[in-house]
Amino acid sequence: MEKRDIFNRMIEEGLIPVVRVTSAQEAMDVADAIKEGGVSFIEITMSVQGAIDVIKELTKKYKDGIVMGAGTVLDTETGRAALLAGAQFIVSPTLNLDLISLAHRYSAVVIPGAMTPTEILTAWNAGADMVKVFPAAQLGGPEYLKAIRGPLPQILLVPTGGVNLQNAGAFIKAGATALGAGGELVDKKAIQEKKFHVITENTRAFLKAIKEARGK
Numbered sequence: 001m002e003k004r005d006i007f008n009r010m011i012e013e014g015l016i017p018v019v020r021v022t023s024a025q026e027a028m029d030v031a032d033a034i035k036e037g038g039v040s041f042i043e044i045t046m047s048v049q050g051a052i053d054v055i056k057e058l059t060k061k062y063k064d065g066i067v068m069g070a071g072t073v074l075d076t077e078t079g080r081a082a083l084l085a086g087a088q089f090i091v092s093p094t095l096n097l098d099l100i101s102l103a104h105r106y107s108a109v110v111i112p113g114a115m116t117p118t119e120i121l122t123a124w125n126a127g128a129d130m131v132k133v134f135p136a137a138q139l140g141g142p143e144y145l146k147a148i149r150g151p152l153p154q155i156l157l158v159p160t161g162g163v164n165l166q167n168a169g170a171f172i173k174a175g176a177t178a179l180g181a182g183g184e185l186v187d188k189k190a191i192q193e194k195k196f197h198v199i200t201e202n203t204r205a206f207l208k209a210i211k212e213a214r215g216k
Helices: 003-013 022-037 052-066 076-085 097-105 117-125 144-151 168-173 189-191 198-212
Strands: 015-019 040-043 067-071 089-091 110-111 131-133 157-159 177-182
Touching: 003 040, 003 067, 003 110, 015 022, 015 067, 015 198, 022 040, 022 052, 022 198, 040 052, 040 089, 040 097, 052 067, 052 076, 052 089, 076 089, 076 097, 089 097, 097 110, 117 131, 131 144, 131 189, 144 157, 144 168, 168 177, 168 198, 177 198, 189 198
Parallel strands: 015 040, 015 177, 040 067, 067 089, 089 110, 131 157
Antiparallel strands: none
């Protein structure tokens, strides 16, 4: 899938599920559950054991049915390995300008992390497709995002960290382009009990909250 198509679909759906689990098998099971919930994107964090292999296997399994992404990417070496394994978007909790350049070389969507207005604008000026505002809830939640959007309305923001079903709609109304949802979507208890249908239901609930907040 072309970068522009990935970018547009990401904005349209508005949800990037963040998979941070303890094993490759759990990651595979969670990915199945998320896809069942109706999302086209899955971010596998590099903290998952064998994350590169997981990305490779899921890319092979789903092809264009799921757009695979690599999360918690901290350096260009890891980013390149993820892209070669099949990842089509890269997410980082921090701002690494070299990582943005790498993503451009591979025509991949890149979403670096930033906290302050200066970091957010620096990321955008360096060519970020969207900017991950992290940790969003701890920074002040939707009100912080709304405040950032005032002087920087042109920047596409993806709040991540503490995003849940209670504040998802408020983040969208505050101007979020998409939401990064981790622990509140990928329920750890459900994984331990192998109740993956809970994750599917959570995915559908997040998508519904986003649509309602957008007035659709």
